[in-house]
Amino acid sequence: MSAQLKVYNSLTRQKEIFKPINEGAIGMYVCGPTVYSDVHLGNCRTFVSFDVIYRYLLHLGYKVRYVRNITDVGHLEGDADTGAEDKISKKAKLEQLEPMEVVQKYMNGFHDMMAVFNTLKPSIEPRATGHIVEQIEMVQSIIDNGFAYEKNGSVYFDTVKLAKEGDYGKLSGRVIEELLVETRDLKNQDEKRHPSDFAIWIKAAPEHLMHWNSPWSVGFPGWHLECSAMSTKYLGNNFDIHGGGNDLKFPHHENEIAQNYGSCNCQPANYWLHTNMLLMNGKKMSKSIDPETGISNSIAPGELFTGDNPNISKGYSPMVVRFFMLQSHYSSTLDLTDAALSAAEKAYRRLMEGNKVLQELSPTGKESAGDLDKEINDLIDLAFAEMSDDFNAPKALARLFELVPKINGLKAGHLAFDQIAVSTIERLKTTFNTFIFDIFGLKDDTIAGGGDGEYETLDGLMQMVIKIRQNARQNKDWGTADTIRDTLKALKLQLKDGKEGTEWSKE
RNA sequence: GGUCGGGUGGCCGAGUGGCUAGGCAGUGGUCUGCAAAACCUCGUACAGCGGUUCGAAUCCGCUUCCGACCUCCA
Numbered sequence A: 001m002s003a004q005l006k007v008y009n010s011l012t013r014q015k016e017i018f019k020p021i022n023e024g025a026i027g028m029y030v031c032g033p034t035v036y037s038d039v040h041l042g043n044c045r046t047f048v049s050f051d052v053i054y055r056y057l058l059h060l061g062y063k064v065r066y067v068r069n070i071t072d073v074g075h076l077e078g079d080a081d082t083g084a085e086d087k088i089s090k091k092a093k094l095e096q097l098e099p100m101e102v103v104q105k106y107m108n109g110f111h112d113m114m115a116v117f118n119t120l121k122p123s124i125e126p127r128a129t130g131h132i133v134e135q136i137e138m139v140q141s142i143i144d145n146g147f148a149y150e151k152n153g154s155v156y157f158d159t160v161k162l163a164k165e166g167d168y169g170k171l172s173g174r175v176i177e178e179l180l181v182e183t184r185d186l187k188n189q190d191e192k193r194h195p196s197d198f199a200i201w202i203k204a205a206p207e208h209l210m211h212w213n214s215p216w217s218v219g220f221p222g223w224h225l226e227c228s229a230m231s232t233k234y235l236g237n238n239f240d241i242h243g244g245g246n247d248l249k250f251p252h253h254e255n256e257i258a259q260n261y262g263s264c265n266c267q268p269a270n271y272w273l274h275t276n277m278l279l280m281n282g283k284k285m286s287k288s289i290d291p292e293t294g295i296s297n298s299i300a301p302g303e304l305f306t307g308d309n310p311n312i313s314k315g316y317s318p319m320v321v322r323f324f325m326l327q328s329h330y331s332s333t334l335d336l337t338d339a340a341l342s343a344a345e346k347a348y349r350r351l352m353e354g355n356k357v358l359q360e361l362s363p364t365g366k367e368s369a370g371d372l373d374k375e376i377n378d379l380i381d382l383a384f385a386e387m388s389d390d391f392n393a394p395k396a397l398a399r400l401f402e403l404v405p406k407i408n409g410l411k412a413g414h415l416a417f418d419q420i421a422v423s424t425i426e427r428l429k430t431t432f433n434t435f436i437f438d439i440f441g442l443k444d445d446t447i448a449g450g451g452d453g454e455y456e457t458l459d460g461l462m463q464m465v466i467k468i469r470q471n472a473r474q475n476k477d478w479g480t481a482d483t484i485r486d487t488l489k490a491l492k493l494q495l496k497d498g499k500e501g502t503e504w505s506k507e
Numbered sequence B: 001g002g003u004c005g006g007g008u009g010g011c012c013g014a015g016u017g018g019c020u021a022g023g024c025a026g027u028g029g030u031c032u033g034c035a036a037a038a039c040c041u042c043g044u045a046c047a048g049c050g051g052u053u054c055g056a057a058u059c060c061g062c063u064u065c066c067g068a069c070c071u072c073c074a
Helices: A041-059 A087-095 A099-116 A128-144 A159-164 A176-182 A223-235 A246-264 A301-306 A318-326 A338-360 A371-387 A393-412 A422-439 A454-474 A478-490
Strands: A006-009 A014-017 A025-030 A063-068 A148-151 A154-157 A198-203 A219-221 A239-245 A269-275 A278-280 A286-289 A334-336 A493-498 A501-506
Touching (some): A025 A041, A041 A239, A041 A269, A087 A099, A128 A154, A128 A246, A154 A246, A198 A223, A198 A246, A219 A223, A246 A269, A318 A334, A393 A422, A454 A501
Parallel strands (some): A025 A239
């Protein structure tokens, strides 16, 4: 049905044919959030992007083990040598909470947001604090292999040694001589042999809240270490896909590769996938206030839904936002603007309405396949082929939009069913459902409620109102007919008068 | 300063050597009591300058602007 899967590999900087290590099964690791504050909207884009990738791999029939971690320790602000603080410890002090309360609070918020965006849960969601033993073991094996050294209770990765063996900087395109020249003067550099060396175990300062015993000191693991340790534990020394945001390429992912090489002389992932940034009004989101406008160029996911933010004119539903994200490729920057969201909202509704019409079509007449039949089948084939070409959701989506006029044309009678095989209509129905719900992970929030028969109740009411209005129209009582229509419009319920009667939909 | 990625029609956004992206907005029409929706129709864009080529938005060079990373950051 679909062509060979191709992915753009950041490691080789080219599109490659995807071959899993074990046929039919895929191991995928995606760097999850550091749970020290509310989840960033840009973060949501990354996880939505990988959700679509995950869903498509499942659609292709792969058995996928999707591991996405929760960083709940070790992510420092500032440099480790200059008395930097762990983000979670810092927040805990600020909010006068236990570090684990901070973690739980923001992890809950993160999970809620992922559910709102309708992302599938990962197969395993390991936490750094739950894998201290594995991390200590990894530090030890890196030391044993001569790729790390201990100094005053902290352990540093020896990037110079790795660079001599020719691999440090491969992913990010950096070379160590440049790092040496460019790294700005760091204070208290004495513990490190080289500025580009990084801590894999950090001796805890007395006031540091989170710490564990280790052969080197009472301390805590370096941030990059958790991903190496946990990906190895759950996916093995060598697995298929490693993903994350673009900004994690250096130093985080580069250092992950270094650690895996140092501990087992192996390359963790065969394919590295990176998502690009979400901009707002053409710029990076920033909480600082613009002195001219008095507003900040940032928005929280919650504000996006309620419209409670000066950068947007109204609220947009989570599915509209998800649809908006699908319209661009995961590896491109995406510019969030009010106009773009508003356009996405209309397009999303058009797609959903189109699908509703499609699912209600019942083919009539002959079933001799004609040009239209071929056209429809070609578009379906194209959509899947494009999705297999580095998960090109925007292209596949465009194909669906090319099919929508055909669907509406069939319903309205502009296009004839005798041009299309009955099996093609069935294939079209399946394709739309597969793409919209299974692969793109959208939900139809254009209908009321969802559960508890709420829709049925509303539909019953609407049918009654439509009947009353129909009587008024037959009596040419346009005033009453228009009043009903306008009143419903104000309630975001739209009436559509067609040849076969009147239909309604929720805006 | 270094590394990397970009600048596509009014807006968002695909596209990498010749073939309609798509959505929104806009144009003209069909339908309709009117409207909305839907359908049909139109729009000929690729930062600038030079080069390669029969042919470039797509390749190369220069200029310019923007973004990411190099320090925590999706």
